[in-house]
Amino acid sequence: MAGEKKLTIRDIARMAGVSRSTVSLALNNSPLVNAQTKARILRLIEEVSYRPNAMARGLVSKHCGVISVVVPPVSHVFSDSYFSESLSGILDAASEVDYRVAIETANEEFASGRRPERLFEERRTDGLLAVGALISDRYLERLFQAGRPVVLVNSELGETPATIADNEEGTVAVVHHLVSLGHRAIGYIKGPDITTTGLQRDKGFRNGLRLAGLPYREDLMACGDFSEKSGYEAMAQILERGPAPSAVFAANDMMAIGAARRLKEAGLVVGRDVALVGGDDAPLARYVEPPLTTLRQSMYDLGAQAARLLLEWVGNKRPPARRTVLHTELVIRASCGAARGARAVPGL
Amino acid sequence: MAGEKKLTIRDIARMAGVSRSTVSLALNNSPLVNAQTKARILRLIEEVSYRPNAMARGLVSKHCGVISVVVPPVSHVFSDSYFSESLSGILDAASEVDYRVAIETANEEFASGRRPERLFEERRTDGLLAVGALISDRYLERLFQAGRPVVLVNSELGETPATIADNEEGTVAVVHHLVSLGHRAIGYIKGPDITTTGLQRDKGFRNGLRLAGLPYREDLMACGDFSEKSGYEAMAQILERGPAPSAVFAANDMMAIGAARRLKEAGLVVGRDVALVGGDDAPLARYVEPPLTTLRQSMYDLGAQAARLLLEWVGNKRPPARRTVLHTELVIRASCGAARGARAVPGL
DNA sequence: TTGTAAGCGTTATCAA
DNA sequence: TTGATAACGCTTACAA
Numbered sequence: 001m002a003g004e005k006k007l008t009i010r011d012i013a014r015m016a017g018v019s020r021s022t023v024s025l026a027l028n029n030s031p032l033v034n035a036q037t038k039a040r041i042l043r044l045i046e047e048v049s050y051r052p053n054a055m056a057r058g059l060v061s062k063h064c065g066v067i068s069v070v071v072p073p074v075s076h077v078f079s080d081s082y083f084s085e086s087l088s089g090i091l092d093a094a095s096e097v098d099y100r101v102a103i104e105t106a107n108e109e110f111a112s113g114r115r116p117e118r119l120f121e122e123r124r125t126d127g128l129l130a131v132g133a134l135i136s137d138r139y140l141e142r143l144f145q146a147g148r149p150v151v152l153v154n155s156e157l158g159e160t161p162a163t164i165a166d167n168e169e170g171t172v173a174v175v176h177h178l179v180s181l182g183h184r185a186i187g188y189i190k191g192p193d194i195t196t197t198g199l200q201r202d203k204g205f206r207n208g209l210r211l212a213g214l215p216y217r218e219d220l221m222a223c224g225d226f227s228e229k230s231g232y233e234a235m236a237q238i239l240e241r242g243p244a245p246s247a248v249f250a251a252n253d254m255m256a257i258g259a260a261r262r263l264k265e266a267g268l269v270v271g272r273d274v275a276l277v278g279g280d281d282a283p284l285a286r287y288v289e290p291p292l293t294t295l296r297q298s299m300y301d302l303g304a305q306a307a308r309l310l311l312e313w314v315g316n317k318r319p320p321a322r323r324t325v326l327h328t329e330l331v332i333r334a335s336c337g338a339a340r341g342a343r344a345v346p347g348l
Numbered sequence: 349m350a351g352e353k354k355l356t357i358r359d360i361a362r363m364a365g366v367s368r369s370t371v372s373l374a375l376n377n378s379p380l381v382n383a384q385t386k387a388r389i390l391r392l393i394e395e396v397s398y399r400p401n402a403m404a405r406g407l408v409s410k411h412c413g414v415i416s417v418v419v420p421p422v423s424h425v426f427s428d429s430y431f432s433e434s435l436s437g438i439l440d441a442a443s444e445v446d447y448r449v450a451i452e453t454a455n456e457e458f459a460s461g462r463r464p465e466r467l468f469e470e471r472r473t474d475g476l477l478a479v480g481a482l483i484s485d486r487y488l489e490r491l492f493q494a495g496r497p498v499v500l501v502n503s504e505l506g507e508t509p510a511t512i513a514d515n516e517e518g519t520v521a522v523v524h525h526l527v528s529l530g531h532r533a534i535g536y537i538k539g540p541d542i543t544t545t546g547l548q549r550d551k552g553f554r555n556g557l558r559l560a561g562l563p564y565r566e567d568l569m570a571c572g573d574f575s576e577k578s579g580y581e582a583m584a585q586i587l588e589r590g591p592a593p594s595a596v597f598a599a600n601d602m603m604a605i606g607a608a609r610r611l612k613e614a615g616l617v618v619g620r621d622v623a624l625v626g627g628d629d630a631p632l633a634r635y636v637e638p639p640l641t642t643l644r645q646s647m648y649d650l651g652a653q654a655a656r657l658l659l660e661w662v663g664n665k666r667p668p669a670r671r672t673v674l675h676t677e678l679v680i681r682a683s684c685g686a687a688r689g690a691r692a693v694p695g696l
Numbered sequence: 697t698t699g700t701a702a703g704c705g706t707t708a709t710c711a712a
Numbered sequence: 713t714t715g716a717t718a719a720c721g722c723t724t725a726c727a728a
Contacts, residue, residue, distance in 0.1 A: 006469075008705055019715040024707060034713060051469035055412060056705035058403040059720050065472070066414075066450065077436065084432055088425065091453050100472065102414065102450045105439050121354075121399035124413070124448065228635075257635060287576075287605060289637050356721055367699045372723055382697060404721035407704045700727075709718080 007050045015048070016041050027052060058123065066100045067310055068125040070116070072132065073107040081282045082299055086131050086153050089303030097311055099126075106130075111139040120148050127310045129153055131303065134194045149319070151310040154302050155196040156323070161313070163306040163324045165297035167200035167279070168207070170328030174249055174277050174295055175208025177330060181337060183247035183275060184214060188221040189234040189259055191251030195226070201251045201279060201295075220245050224255045231258025239266055244274060253278035253285045253294055260288065260335070276335040290334035297328045355398045363396070364389050375400060406471065414448045415658055416473040418464070420480065421455040429630045430647055434479050434501050437651030445659055447474075459487040468496050475658045477501055479651070482542045497667070499658040502650050503544040504671070509661070511654040511672045513645035515548035515627070516555065518676030522597055522625050522643055523556025525678060529685060531595035531623060532562060536569040537582040537607055539599030543574070549599045549627060549643075568593050572603045579606025587614055592622060601626035601633045601642055608636065608683070624683040638682035645676045 009027075013020045018037065025033040026041040044050075058064045069090055071077050087101075094101045102125065109115070116139060119125045127149035130140050135157065143150045144160040152162035178186055188205055191198030209216050222237040224230035231250055235258065238245070244266065250256035256278030260270050270276050271290040278285060281296035309320040357375075361368045366385065373381040374389040381389075392398075406412045417438055419425050435449075442449045450473065457463070464487060467473045475497035478488050483505065491498045492508040500510035526534055536553055539546030557564050570585040572578035579598055583606065586593070592614065598604035604626030608618050618624050619638040626633060629644035657668040 006705095009707095010705080013715095020705090021707080021709095021716080022714060025714090028707085032713070037713085049469075051466060053407070053705050054470040054472050055403045055406040056720090057707075059401070059407055059705080059722090060707040062720090064403060068448075077432075084425070087451070091451055095453065095455075100416075100450045100452075102448045103435070103439060104448075105443065107443075118399060121397075122402040124402050284632060284635060287632060288635065357723095358721080368722080369700080369724075370698060373698090376723080380697070385697080401721050404704090405723080407706085407721080408723045410704090698728085700725105702723105702725085704722085706720085707718105708720105710716090712713105712715080 007048060009050075009052065012041065012045060012048075012050050016044050062123065063126050063314070064123055065098070066102050066125050067094060067127045067129060067307065067314070068102045068104050068119060070104045070106050070110075070128060070130045070133075073105050073110075077105075081284075082154075082280060083131055085299035086303030086306075089300040089305070090129060090153075090307040093304040093307035094311065097315075099311060106137075111137065114139075116140075116143055117146070117148075126314045127151070129303075129306055129310055130155070132195065132197075133157060135196065135199075136194055144319075149310055149313045151306045151313070151320075153306040154297070154299065159322060161309060161320055161322055163302045163309065163326060164196065164200075165302060165326050165328050167197055167295065167297060167328055168204040170295045170297070170330065171201045171204025171249075171279075172208040172211065173330050174279075175205060175212060177332070177336070178247045178249065178275060178277065179208075179212045179214070181247070181275060183245075185217070185220060185245040185247070186214070187235075187238050187245035187248035189231055189238075189248065189250040189255050190221060190223045191255070192223075192225050197279075197297075198226070198251055205249060224251070224258075226252050226254060228254045228258040228261075231255030232262045233258075235259035235262035239263075244268060246273075247275040247277070249277045251279055253280045253282040253292060256292055256294070256335075257284065257288055260292075271334045271337050275337045281331055285331075286333065288335075293333045293336035294331050295328050296331045298326065301326055355396060357398075357400065360389070360393060360396070360398050364392050410471065411474050411662070412471055413446070414450050414473050415442060415475045415477060415655065415662070416450045416452045416467060418452045418454050418458075418476060418478045418481075421453050421458075429632075430628060431479055433647035434651030434654075437648040437653070438477060438501075438655040441652040441655035442659065447659060454485075459485070464491055465494070465496075474662045475499070477651075477654055477658055478503070480543065480545075481505060483544065483547075484542055497658055497661045499654045499661070499668075501654040502645070502647065507670060509657060509668055509670055511650045511657065511674060512544065512548075513650060513674050513676050515545055515643065515645060515676055516552040518643045518645070518678065519549045519552025519597075519627075520556040520559065521678050522627075523553060523560060525680070525684070526595045526597065526623060526625065527556075527560045527562070529595070529623060531593075533565070533568060533593040533595070534562070535583075535586050535593035535596035537579055537586075537596065537598040537603050538569060538571045539603070540571075540573050545627075545645075546574070546599055553597060572599070572606075574600050574602060576602045576606040576609075579603025580610045581606075583607035583610035587611075592616060594621075595623040595625070597625045599627055601628045601630040601640060604640055604642070604683075605632065605636055608640075619682045619685050623685045629679055633679075634681065636683075641681045641684035642679050643676050644679045646674065649674055 009020050013023045026038040077083050131153040133155040141158045219241050222234035224234045277293045279295040281294045285292040285294045357368050361371045374386040425431050479501040481503040489506045567589050570582035572582045625641045627643040629642045633640040633642045
């Protein structure tokens with residue numbers, strides 16, 4: 001449509017009556033160019049709306065202005081607030097420094113086919129962010145040790161730089177809260193051992209019991225995989241073994257919601273007969289009936305912070321501090337039994 | 349770490365004892381190179397794991413291997429299945445042809461600052477996908493008319509190529525279903541007029557009533573903006589005006605959930621006293637109590653299909669057919685009153 | 697079928 | 713302070 005063909009730095013140089021390098025210097029805001037000349041060139045550039053070619057720039061500078069976010073290959077991965085919120089944080093942090101964000105799905109051949117290293121080798125990305133990596137994702141450590149800029153969002157993997165939430169401390173607080181409400185037999189739906197969050201919350205749960213002088217009861221525990229279904233099944237197992245505990249802690253909200261479904265089937269009313277606590281503060285948590293008490297970790301902040309670390313690294317060529325820890329927060333809602341004096345927060 | 353410095357096409361040429369252009373031809377699978385030579389070169393490339401520099405390639409080919417997805421600037425945009433599912437579809441379609449996907453947030457200055465045109469001019473993207481664009485997003489038409497590859501996901505904007513769902517027909521089916529259950533007074537929570545989906549469902553609702561020989565009753569209608577809160581408030585308005593209708597259609601699931609909250613406050617039981625239907629089949633729809641009957645549109649498919657169209661366009665340099673229409677599906681769950689003989693689908 | 701050479705649009709080096 | 717000129721790593725006519 002637009003009859004004009006693409007302008008290059010040559011055209012600008014000619015139009016401004018200077019050389020290409022002068023234009024380049026002006027463009028990159030170098031102090032080596034006369035302020036007046038610079039202003040004149042920049043004005044011209046604005047007028048004719050010239051845009052430097054990013055690929056030509058990148059060819060020389062060795063930077064492409066893109067960071068990549070690796071997410072698990074689940075089809076509805078972004079429906080999970082865990083990922084969607086961290087992505088929002090990442091996008092905001094990247095746009096602050098005019099970087100673009102690309103998404104990579106970690107399908108089966110991703111690690112085995114050395115896709116991440118290819119991304120770097122082909123110069124398609126300047127750095128990698130992995131959200132909710134599993135401890136089996138060794139390729140991330142491999143990348144880090146090869147000197148690639150990599151930051152983990154909410155997981156720990158050896159020395160690889162990461163942002164994490166203090167889920168262990170938070171879970172101690174969860175137990176403390178339940179105990180303070182008078183609960184002594186606390187059911188536990190454990191998260192997967194291959195996730196940092198699962199491990200952290202497990203440690204916290206056990207510590208919490210210890211601090212309260214309560215025993216860790218295997219008969220009240222069952223394992224899940226963070227899915228709703230697994231929470232339902234874990235709850236079923238626990239109920240089969242004996243009388244229902246007066247309180248249940250599930251390592252995340254989806255499992256808590258599954259557990260609630262099973263409890264309801266057993267004729268128990270969550271919030272009255274059984275106190276229930278989950279984790280993550282998923283959007284769903286406030287819509288279920290009753291609204292779910294949960295251990296909130298701000299995935300938005302974890303994502304944004306990780307992106308900032310990564311971008312700094314890319315800029316400085318020097319890895320940042322190994323870990324950044326953000327705080328979790330216990331959000332008390334009706335599922336915990338407001339009647340017993342707990343501070344309740346409305347569902348919406 | 350790795351002591352070896354980056355290999356270039358020169359190195360490969362030297363090692364293989366051929367010229368650079370031969371390597372290039374082999375790399376691009378050209379028929380102009382001897383099959384044996386090609387095989388030998390490719391084997392060598394594999395052995396030494398040489399990776400062509402994408403930016404150098406792009407500088408010549410004028411393609412960067414990236415398409416961009418524009419999403420609204422809402423912080424939790426990906427928590428909305430509408431966006432997250434379409435993104436999954438887009439990712440899968442892009443990976444089929446080894447393209448990468450970048451995310452762009454359409455914040456205030458996005459359109460006014462001509463960000464999208466910059467992306468193209470700076471050669472940072474090969475094409476644009478807009479998910480759930482508003483009819484006020486005129487910049488998308490502008491881009492299309494300037495010859496830029498743009499495809500809309502689930503919206504219509506002049507001649508711009510798009511994939512859409514047949515929400516109008518689907519909504520006619522919704523009304524038909526409610527009428528067949530015996531409902532005559534159907535409450536209506538209307539979606540925003542600036543969205544294609546809102547308009548489609550509005551047309552469908554009116555058509556459905558007309559086909560059933562029922563009047564469109566202003567007193568049973570209120571407008572929302574697709575948010576849970578707006579659904580709650582719209583329902584409140586309708587209830588203030590008179591006796592509750594026996595059925596309510598809300599133009600999307602979040603508004604339906606808000607409406608359910610208000611109905612519950614009014615002492616009405618959804619699925620028994622009032623039939624409720626939403627739209628989108630959000631993940632939440634099956635978790636609320638009772639599970640929500642909804643008009644499903646597969647955002648995954650809409651996204652994937654749009655991405656395929658876009659990528660074809662980028663490849664061929666020729667715009668695809670103007671529109672692709674995918675079907676919606678009425679998913680019947682308990683909120684519609686299984687007791688009246690409707691086919692019920694379990695909540696999970 | 698293969699090699700030579702001329703770009704692609706920048707940045708960076710080094711004189712002037 | 714500015715201007716030639718040489719990279720950057722690849723593709724593609726064109727020649728051999």
